[in-house]
Amino acid sequence: MTEFAINDRLPNYGDGLFTTMLVNNGRIALFAGHVARLQHNAQRLGIALNTEHLQHEMRQQARQLGDGTLKLLVSAGAGGRGYKRDPASMPGLHFSGSAYPAHYRQWQAAGIGMGLSTVTLARQPALAGLKHTNRLEQVLIKQAMPDQVDDVLVCDTQGMLIEASAANVFWRIGQRWFTPDLSYSGVAGVMREFVLAQFAANGVLCEIGQYASGTLAQASNVFICNALMQMVPVHTLQLNHQTYRFPIDDVLSLQRQWQPAFQDEYDTF
Structure with missing residues (x-):
């Protein structure tokens, strides 16, 4: 201990x-x-x-x-x-x-339902992107999370979408993928970097920018990711008193497609 x-x-x-x-x-x-x-x-x-x-x-x-x-x-x-x-x-x-965490395997295979957190993240460029140990915001996010969802998306105080409670988020509109800019708040995850690298290696467009949460109403696919859960598809999003549903097959296909590259990222001693 x-x-x-x-x-x-x-x-x-x-x-x-x-x-x-x-x-x-x-x-x-x-x-x-x-x-x-x-x-x-x-x-x-x-x-x-x-x-x-x-x-x-x-x-x-x-x-x-x-x-x-x-x-x-x-x-x-x-x-x-x-x-x-x-x-x-x-x-x-x-x-x-x-x-x-055993439930991550179920999440990877079947997807999750998400909501939008009532707790917002402060903007602080000096700490943005860092995985520092001052995590009171995330504690409050988890405390406020409704029981009927598996996780929540989180915006900053300006209403810009940043991440999930403990993961980064990606979504697709048309043929392009999107993920939030983390210049002012949020954590730049190592799995996020892996996903961005895979998109680039496969010639897939992924735009990093500032987006309001309502942007996801236009999405055809959504997933969250971190180093433990890897890629988890989102099948349902409760947003602004409406329910949006997303197919998960394309995200499952990316999981399979990228698994060899993920295995190559294990330490070789």
Whole structure:
């Protein structure tokens, strides 16, 4: 069990990063993506990560876990005066493992129903895209989520669609796919990066921009994604007192089509 010092900055201020990884047979899926995001996020927050040590610890923990979900918390360290960090403090790596969420397999195969959250995300460009450990907005989103939906879409305070409660979102209108711009809020997921790379590799247009939630009323297909659930089709969306239904076969086809590429993204030690 992970224990933090009383003056550790992660539990005191949410001063840190985290990532949650899928592990099969001791190997981490999207390994390079997780490492790259941790490096990038740490640089933006001014946390000095040793990449070689990081990769060694990730691999060791994955081998010990074998199969399941591996979560890594990266603390900015301990000490400092109030909010100001101690420049001599070293970052800490804290791992925990758990079983893979069984309902994700059902979601992948049958799709989910979604609503629109009544909680909105603040705009903060300095933190936008980062998977930092200050997650009170997401706690409030989950608390406010109606029981009759599987997940919710979330907008920012300007009414622009950003993401799901813990996943990124893509939708198709005509022959083009769309996903929200994350320049002001939201988390840039490693599975989102994989999806964007697959679209580009296959010559499929995917536009990144700012869109109101009502845009999805025009969609022919919708899916959400993260590193654990991978791609999950959305079959129903409750939006502005109306119900929109989407076929899921095209998303299931993309799942099958991209599965070899996803397997190639597992760590090879």
